[in-house]
Amino acid sequence: MTQGKYAGNTVRVAQMTDLHYCATNLEESDRCFTAAVTDAIEKQVDCALITGDSTDHAMDAHSPAFVALAKQVQRLANHCPVLMLQGTFSHEPVGLLKVLSMVGAKFPIMIAEKISSFGLTKSKGFELIIPNNDYRLVCTAIPTLNKADIAAMTEDSVGAAAEEAGRIISDLLASLAPMNRALRLQGIASMVISHGTVMNCLTEHGVPMAGFDHEFTAGSLFSAGADAVALGHIHKHQSWESDTQGFRQTIAYGGSIGRFHYGEEDAKVWLEWHMTSGQASFVAYETPARRTIDIFFDGPPDMEKIRAAAAQCEGAFVRVRYEVDAEHKQSVDRNAIKAILGSALHIQIEGTTLAIERVRAKGISTEPSLVGKLEKWCEATGTKVGILPEMLTMIQNQDAQALVDSTMKRIMQQVMPVAEKPIETAAAEPAKLATAPVPIPKVDVKKETMSRGFFEDDLAIEDRTLF
Incomplete structure (x- = not known):
């Protein structure tokens, strides 16, 4: 059971993340972030965390998107202390967020660009932690790790550098456990805030993030011993819980504030954390994201x-x-x-x-005769030549009526062969010819087929009797 002079102290924390302000997203970002700020103020939160990717790319400080972001951050800071975390470098170039720390407001806007711990005071807002000071909440910030720095220190492959980055962060998180345990004994709630990927989490499109090149695992985050871990970077809100250390720990992605891509699943939210030492929890509130x-x-x-x-x-x-x-x-x-x-x-x-796929018949252009070209085509497509050259010659050398006559004659010869007896003998026995069955011999369809594809290979014509 939590003891200490701060036992039972509850801090209400608003977490908003992945705002992605830019000219393209301005309408969506500003509508959703403005609504979240208004909601947080109405709910009288004690402080606010913005956990990375506040902007979508480098912007001029006087650009409409950056000005809109600054106005909402100022509005939030006029109500409560604000702590902003450095996000992905391609979204937030180093130093960009420092401009926001210069915005005048009732409470200071703190920017976490390096690994550091911040304490929430009762009156001054967030400050870099000072031992034995009177804090209501302690947040350890782990901004985006520059993997290029890790790669420069690693002689092996890029994959090895990624694994090394994961090991460094895992060791760092484990090193926070003694401090967070001491805070818990005093009844002070603790948080880790960071920006990165948890292995096997789901993207906003429902795709699992498998692999060993991600910064975090759920186990490494729990090893920090903090009451809560508030994350940014993945745009899908999701969470994990654990009671293995004798108290409840919660990890949660806030998800993006708005819907910036097609196919994104679930509602877009901001989180209100209820931070009590040993029993952190949160409530998700939906933003008016586009449909x-x-x-x-x-x-x-x-x-x-x-x-x-x-x-x-x-x-x-x-x-x-x-x-x-x-x-x-x-x-x-x-x-x-x-x-x-x-x-x-x-x-x-x-x-x-x-695209239409075409098979080229090697040497077909050099064949002088049309029959030769046909044989090359059969070779390229795997078609049996059979009687195709003969039929092609007939088409070339006969007119239409002669072609029909010769074809019909050929068919009649195959289906109804000439009787063995002379015609005059057959005429002498009309009754017998009229009643005797005429057998139809089997025809080898595969051999006689003009081109492959008209009949299946296993097709056969059965013996039948004509009456």
Whole structure:
């Protein structure tokens, strides 16, 4: 049971992450972050954590997207202390967040660019931890690790550098356990905040992140002995819990504040943590993220199916995907699709053209005769030559009527061979000829077929009797 003078002290912490402010995302990012900030203020949270990727890429400080971000961070800091974590370097170049620390507000906006521990005071907000100071909450920040630095120290392959990065972070997390245990004995809640990938977590599209090149495992995060681990980077909200150390530990991804890509699963949220030493918990509140709808076709678009889906597409972002052969590419009417889905807020049409595969017959261009070219084609395609050259010669040398006559004669010879007896003998015995069955011999279809593909190889004609 937790003891100490701070036992039972509960700190309400707002976690918002992966805001991805930029010109392209400005409307989505600002709508969702503004709503989350308003909600957090109304719920009277004690402090706020922004766990990385506040921006989507490098931006000028005077750009509309960065100004919009600064306004909302300032609004949040006028209500409570704010701690912002360095995210992925490609999203947040080093030093970009420092500009926000200069924004004037009631409480300081702290930026965590290096591994460090911050204490939440009762009146001053977050500060770098000082031993024996009076803190309500202690947060250890582990910003994005620069794997390039690890690779520079590792002589082996890139994969070895990634594994080395995982080992370094695992050792670091384990080293935090004594401090967090001491805090717990005093009744002070502790958190680890970081930005990275937990092995086997799920992406926003439901894909497991398997592999050994990720920064964290659930086990290594639990080994820190903190009450809670608040993570950014993966855009899907998900969590893990453990009671193995005699108290409840919780790990959670806040997920992205908005829906920035098609196909993202689940609602978008911000988290309100209830931090009590030994029993941390959270509540997820949904943000007004855009609604996306995918309409996929294995072949050309089915206009009737699109019409049937049009009603639910009103006000949504709609993506239509289809596949079509090259010769039918022009048959897809994109304007008609847009007209049907006219009530959608945004329509994105993605068509894939399937290339026609052609098999080249080596040497076919050098053959002087058409028969020779036919034989080369048969060789390239694996087709049995059979009577094809003979038939081709007939087509070349006979007119249409002669070709029909010779073909019919050939068929009659195969199906109804000439009787052994002379015609005059047959005439002398009309009654016998009229009643006697005429056998139809077996025909080797494979041998007589003009081209492979008209009949299956195992097809055979049975003996039958004509009456």
